Amino acid sequence: MGKKWYVGADIGGTTIKLAFVSDAGEIVTKWEIPTNKKDAGKHITTDIAHSIEQKVKDLGFTREVLLSIGVGAPGFINMETGFIYQAVNIGWVDFPLKEQLEAETGLPVTVDNDANIAALGEMWTGAGEGAKDLLCVTLGTGVGGGVILNGNIQHGVNGMAGEIGHYTSLAEGGAPCNCGKTGCLETISSATGIARLAVEGIHLYPDSGLNSVYQTNNSITAKDVFDAAKEGDEFAEKVVTEVCFHLGLALANLANALNPEKIVLGGGVSKAGDLLLKPLKKQFERFALGRVAEGCEFKIATLGNDAGVIGGAWLAKQK
Amino acid sequence: MGKKWYVGADIGGTTIKLAFVSDAGEIVTKWEIPTNKKDAGKHITTDIAHSIEQKVKDLGFTREVLLSIGVGAPGFINMETGFIYQAVNIGWVDFPLKEQLEAETGLPVTVDNDANIAALGEMWTGAGEGAKDLLCVTLGTGVGGGVILNGNIQHGVNGMAGEIGHYTSLAEGGAPCNCGKTGCLETISSATGIARLAVEGIHLYPDSGLNSVYQTNNSITAKDVFDAAKEGDEFAEKVVTEVCFHLGLALANLANALNPEKIVLGGGVSKAGDLLLKPLKKQFERFALGRVAEGCEFKIATLGNDAGVIGGAWLAKQK
Numbered sequence: 278m279g280k281k282w283y284v285g286a287d288i289g290g291t292t293i294k295l296a297f298v299s300d301a302g303e304i305v306t307k308w309e310i311p312t313n314k315k316d317a318g319k320h321i322t323t324d325i326a327h328s329i330e331q332k333v334k335d336l337g338f339t340r341e342v343l344l345s346i347g348v349g350a351p352g353f354i355n356m357e358t359g360f361i362y363q364a365v366n367i368g369w370v371d372f373p374l375k376e377q378l379e380a381e382t383g384l385p386v387t388v389d390n391d392a393n394i395a396a397l398g399e400m401w402t403g404a405g406e407g408a409k410d411l412l413c414v415t416l417g418t419g420v421g422g423g424v425i426l427n428g429n430i431q432h433g434v435n436g437m438a439g440e441i442g443h444y445t446s447l448a449e450g451g452a453p454c455n456c457g458k459t460g461c462l463e464t465i466s467s468a469t470g471i472a473r474l475a476v477e478g479i480h481l482y483p484d485s486g487l488n489s490v491y492q493t494n495n496s497i498t499a500k501d502v503f504d505a506a507k508e509g510d511e512f513a514e515k516v517v518t519e520v521c522f523h524l525g526l527a528l529a530n531l532a533n534a535l536n537p538e539k540i541v542l543g544g545g546v547s548k549a550g551d552l553l554l555k556p557l558k559k560q561f562e563r564f565a566l567g568r569v570a571e572g573c574e575f576k577i578a579t580l581g582n583d584a585g586v587i588g589g590a591w592l593a594k595q596k
Numbered sequence: 597m598g599k600k601w602y603v604g605a606d607i608g609g610t611t612i613k614l615a616f617v618s619d620a621g622e623i624v625t626k627w628e629i630p631t632n633k634k635d636a637g638k639h640i641t642t643d644i645a646h647s648i649e650q651k652v653k654d655l656g657f658t659r660e661v662l663l664s665i666g667v668g669a670p671g672f673i674n675m676e677t678g679f680i681y682q683a684v685n686i687g688w689v690d691f692p693l694k695e696q697l698e699a700e701t702g703l704p705v706t707v708d709n710d711a712n713i714a715a716l717g718e719m720w721t722g723a724g725e726g727a728k729d730l731l732c733v734t735l736g737t738g739v740g741g742g743v744i745l746n747g748n749i750q751h752g753v754n755g756m757a758g759e760i761g762h763y764t765s766l767a768e769g770g771a772p773c774n775c776g777k778t779g780c781l782e783t784i785s786s787a788t789g790i791a792r793l794a795v796e797g798i799h800l801y802p803d804s805g806l807n808s809v810y811q812t813n814n815s816i817t818a819k820d821v822f823d824a825a826k827e828g829d830e831f832a833e834k835v836v837t838e839v840c841f842h843l844g845l846a847l848a849n850l851a852n853a854l855n856p857e858k859i860v861l862g863g864g865v866s867k868a869g870d871l872l873l874k875p876l877k878k879q880f881e882r883f884a885l886g887r888v889a890e891g892c893e894f895k896i897a898t899l900g901n902d903a904g905v906i907g908g909a910w911l912a913k914q915k
Contacts, residue, residue: 353887410753424853426752431745433855434729435891440852445883448845456885526767530846531853533759534743536752564764566775568672572754 280338283593284346284384285398286325287391287585288312290366293321294582295328297336297343298590302402307586308332317368326381345385347592349394349585350374356432359388387596391585392439393430396423398588399541404576408538412531413578414441416524416546419455420463420470426535441531442467446523466524468545471499474516482512503549517556525560532561532569543578550577599657602912603648603665603703604717606710606904607631607640609685613901614647616655616662617909621721626905627651636687645700664704666911668713668904669693675751678707706915710904711758712749715742717907718860723895727857731850732897733760733843735865738774739782739789745854760850761786765842785843787864790818793835801831822868836875844879851880851888862897869896 282297282305289312296307310328313320333340352364359375378386389397396413399405405413409428415421422441424431431438442463443456451460452473464470475497479487486505491497505513528540547553554575562570580587601616601624608631615626629647632639652659671683678694697705708716715732718724724732728747734740741760743750750757761782762775770779771792783789794816798806805824810816824832847859865872873894881889899906 434857437855437888443852443885444849530763533762534850536756538753566762569756
């Protein structure tokens, strides 16, 4: 057999990430194209098809080198039909993504949501490598998740599995969440949530280094909080403790039910590394059963923005 | 093919439940034998083997009618080897249950834990019938659980999956749990937990009907609480609300991550029926994402004490 590649595609609101990936999960080449949201996103599949064709040509190959495509898309997806019910950021409503991309490319297409393909990517060649039971948590603007058990991403009965960000951390008195509920984990442990906690509490700590940040920028970011915590700033440490208390409790409760081998943390907030991991593990161990905690390892995601295209390729490879 | 049956066995601390089960999940015959705990439980497999052989004979068949055995046992189990690390109630330590029962019966044996085979039984022919993604929760002396996804019972990395009873409901100030932690769901929503809440609070409600129960019996049971709640007793209703708040929150948080089609409630407390289900669903819907709540149906377990032997047979049938 000559060279054979899978195509991974990760469709976002601004750009579409694409890659050709080898059977071993190595990226052969990767590139991006802008997400064309004109006409409710109806040109996107044509753009992807043309871009793939062009790239194969640029590399001096023919399209026979490509086996199949795995695509991640934001929004609610019918995993069997590859139909997107709704992807608000793109404009798709009832969009036949799988069908249309197959028609445009002549290749078999598998569709899943973007958080799930990122989780699969980390499982295949990233921080989750070798584990069959893992929880992936993305701490970014929001909190996303992927639940992989026995090597399979879980979708649940109507594609909602993995919505770890909407774990209710505060049953009463929590901040409003985009989902319509209040007190979701996402309102506390996302980059946005951490920034909110810092801004809300800063007036109580006039001596905190974060005060000058706030006065200069009229805002505090999650990174500011971790930077200050690193310097031993009392208020910043309080915010980190609160964030890790809620995240650790939520993950321990999920772990008591699922007994994962690894918990992989990704997204911007995970760049805090040990500043996040150390207090997080401490809280996790308070609330997880001893044997569950022993069996579970925390890892920072390693694939960054490539997780989606690698996971897409993994998905393509499975089908 | 003539008549062929699977054997389901459910080993408990006091009795061993046994049944021959048809390919369609119907119980052909069921019976019990006492659990012989002498000599650290080493006679149990012989007892089971003899009892099965006798029963086949009593029915006028020969052992060729039996295909395989599925056994549920309490304690920590290595699912691949069928080795019991420890079953405190029985006395087994590092006991080769699968190996020994295969040697004694000449039949293939599959082993899982007792809570898991009960969950599989409910999935096969009970309240979970037709669902592939379900959470089973047993509200008895403790709170047990089974997580079934894509039709498979989840074990996790070291056999601890399904420990829903040790979901931490109260991070601080909760009652001590048998597991060594405090504030576990089990300390609130088990029959024992409900009784504890009633006894602890009764002095604040001198007019409650539960007061006379307490004075007569020097105790209050979970059944007393639901009986009083049915009559509109204010204190009893308060206890039920507290129980359902914590149970509903825990189940909603698990459901947001797993998106189950059904949540099956079993055990003594589930006999309260709508007195439990109505307030529970109300709390669940507060904390579950809309689409998750829409996709999820609550059911009371229907197989009672037969769930284990039917689930054991299902397990036998899969292998």
